[in-house]
Amino acid sequence: MDLVNHQFRLAARPVGLPKPSDWQYTEEPVTEPGDGEVLIKILYISLDPAMRGWMNDGRSYIAPVGVGDVMRALAGGEVIASNHPDVAVGDCVTGLLGVQEYAVANGGAVMKVDTSQAPLEVYLGTLGMPGMTAYFGLLDIGRPQDGETVVVSGAAGAVGGVVGQIAKLKGARAVGIAGGSEKCAYILEELGFDAAIDYKAENVNAALHEHCPRGIDVYFDNVGGDILDAALARLSRNARVVLCGAISQYNATGAMKGPSNYMSLLVNHASMTGFVVSDYGDRYADGAREMAEWLAAGKLKSREDIASGLERFPDTLLRLFKGENTGKLVLEVAGD
Amino acid sequence: MDLVNHQFRLAARPVGLPKPSDWQYTEEPVTEPGDGEVLIKILYISLDPAMRGWMNDGRSYIAPVGVGDVMRALAGGEVIASNHPDVAVGDCVTGLLGVQEYAVANGGAVMKVDTSQAPLEVYLGTLGMPGMTAYFGLLDIGRPQDGETVVVSGAAGAVGGVVGQIAKLKGARAVGIAGGSEKCAYILEELGFDAAIDYKAENVNAALHEHCPRGIDVYFDNVGGDILDAALARLSRNARVVLCGAISQYNATGAMKGPSNYMSLLVNHASMTGFVVSDYGDRYADGAREMAEWLAAGKLKSREDIASGLERFPDTLLRLFKGENTGKLVLEVAGD
Numbered sequence: 074m075d076l077v078n079h080q081f082r083l084a085a086r087p088v089g090l091p092k093p094s095d096w097q098y099t100e101e102p103v104t105e106p107g108d109g110e111v112l113i114k115i116l117y118i119s120l121d122p123a124m125r126g127w128m129n130d131g132r133s134y135i136a137p138v139g140v141g142d143v144m145r146a147l148a149g150g151e152v153i154a155s156n157h158p159d160v161a162v163g164d165c166v167t168g169l170l171g172v173q174e175y176a177v178a179n180g181g182a183v184m185k186v187d188t189s190q191a192p193l194e195v196y197l198g199t200l201g202m203p204g205m206t207a208y209f210g211l212l213d214i215g216r217p218q219d220g221e222t223v224v225v226s227g228a229a230g231a232v233g234g235v236v237g238q239i240a241k242l243k244g245a246r247a248v249g250i251a252g253g254s255e256k257c258a259y260i261l262e263e264l265g266f267d268a269a270i271d272y273k274a275e276n277v278n279a280a281l282h283e284h285c286p287r288g289i290d291v292y293f294d295n296v297g298g299d300i301l302d303a304a305l306a307r308l309s310r311n312a313r314v315v316l317c318g319a320i321s322q323y324n325a326t327g328a329m330k331g332p333s334n335y336m337s338l339l340v341n342h343a344s345m346t347g348f349v350v351s352d353y354g355d356r357y358a359d360g361a362r363e364m365a366e367w368l369a370a371g372k373l374k375s376r377e378d379i380a381s382g383l384e385r386f387p388d389t390l391l392r393l394f395k396g397e398n399t400g401k402l403v404l405e406v407a408g409d
Numbered sequence: 410m411d412l413v414n415h416q417f418r419l420a421a422r423p424v425g426l427p428k429p430s431d432w433q434y435t436e437e438p439v440t441e442p443g444d445g446e447v448l449i450k451i452l453y454i455s456l457d458p459a460m461r462g463w464m465n466d467g468r469s470y471i472a473p474v475g476v477g478d479v480m481r482a483l484a485g486g487e488v489i490a491s492n493h494p495d496v497a498v499g500d501c502v503t504g505l506l507g508v509q510e511y512a513v514a515n516g517g518a519v520m521k522v523d524t525s526q527a528p529l530e531v532y533l534g535t536l537g538m539p540g541m542t543a544y545f546g547l548l549d550i551g552r553p554q555d556g557e558t559v560v561v562s563g564a565a566g567a568v569g570g571v572v573g574q575i576a577k578l579k580g581a582r583a584v585g586i587a588g589g590s591e592k593c594a595y596i597l598e599e600l601g602f603d604a605a606i607d608y609k610a611e612n613v614n615a616a617l618h619e620h621c622p623r624g625i626d627v628y629f630d631n632v633g634g635d636i637l638d639a640a641l642a643r644l645s646r647n648a649r650v651v652l653c654g655a656i657s658q659y660n661a662t663g664a665m666k667g668p669s670n671y672m673s674l675l676v677n678h679a680s681m682t683g684f685v686v687s688d689y690g691d692r693y694a695d696g697a698r699e700m701a702e703w704l705a706a707g708k709l710k711s712r713e714d715i716a717s718g719l720e721r722f723p724d725t726l727l728r729l730f731k732g733e734n735t736g737k738l739v740l741e742v743a744g745d
Contacts, residue, residue, distance in 0.1 A: 342688045
């Protein structure tokens, strides 16, 4: 095989927003898959807020990406060579394949997906990690009840949009916080949220007061910072705060801003619980099945925001942190 | 009755630590109890960190004390006149009787206590609100399991000392954080904690690392601030943080310090849950019975730190916020 693989490697640990010099664009020959391995031609690379955390040194739920290593990313592609009995050439798979054009992976470490059910890129979003994040975080930790009010930040993003839709499926009211009138229109009109708060144009405290007259029963937090504080100030008794992310803080160069209003948990007998989707690895298949059913039945809508060209990876990743994506941000790797 | 009642009233809402001019010392004749009411001669006044919060304006779990009102306090005393069928002259009772020498209260709003089982002042501490706070916060929210590590701050205080002892009764390791070598010696030698950390003399992060080699399974927080952050940084997987108070922050004049390390909840699938003891009002009797049994059996030790003289109330209250008390701080009201 005379295939050439291009890759983005972590050149330096970023301080604040990743800058061009934090990346190295490299080229090398594609290697043959070894025993039990498969060779995958990558078609779509998932861009996720969690990637920023993986670039930092220090103890976390997953080891950091090493300087000089191919940047870690979820991706989907087609198997073009296989030495694994359960994976065939032509299969579509997803996995932690990295920011590159070709990946060699253990056949047992990738997930086969059925592209007759949904396009490959949907398996990186609503039927993939972000969808499972929304599903388990909301249902296992948030536990919305009929008639309760669920508020989600980052509501037009890959996770937030699914959170609001599942809240509605469970009989709750869904209030979304997003940046800009287009995103707010999207979650109201396409996704069926009951209310939208444009944090760039509105006073979030006042808007939460207006849209959550009986308080917030479940707050699903993707952003941290001032919006988390505003939601804490509006909790109802026995409220559940689901800590999923803190994208407003990931590129902070000073100390992380802790939630000043955390004592609202005390006076409201409320809880704040964190998770990462891998905590639910053993229940992933059940979640994926139910989500696929909802999607097939039209009960769940999915939108992907697709950029094209591997070389655009550094700039496209920044769109996440600038809040420029609506729906799941995916990079389509240009074909040969 | 020609009895005279002296009282401390809230003269102004404090900014920071309450100062003498925030109080008004008043004198008035004792009034007769009305229908269903009882007249109580107060013997002991409980001094609790929560009192600082009651002095602030704003929405909380209980209405603020009005400016000009008698300061709210739990207290214990003897009934000297009764118009309530269930309460007799000579009964000892506790209740929200206020910072004063005599109180008229509804007979149904006070709790009769058995001073043949324990001295009256113990019903303001280990067998009263602080004891119930420790009991329900630790057992209902913390849920320590055999062999787990429980860390409690304010460990030499009325709540913290009981938390550590109940943790031990449940088979957990108890690590206490307290200020000063005397307090540390007290919790180790008298209360039977497994380890003590003197936050005034030690690096709390390093000491938690040393004494919690497998991480913190339950952190019971009475103090907030930097110590909460240190504990968050050391959580084990599925850890439970019990938010009971934040005494380090109650007199802050700027914004409350939120816990910068709250994302440790996320990576550890951990939770932080708040409560006030009144959330458990319907189970209070069960808790009080079990605590009384433990105390009678010598499984639980109780210490009271008793100051004397109503006129010393303002200074004695400050001892709480300066961390000067060991055990339950109580003000004995001088007899006539």
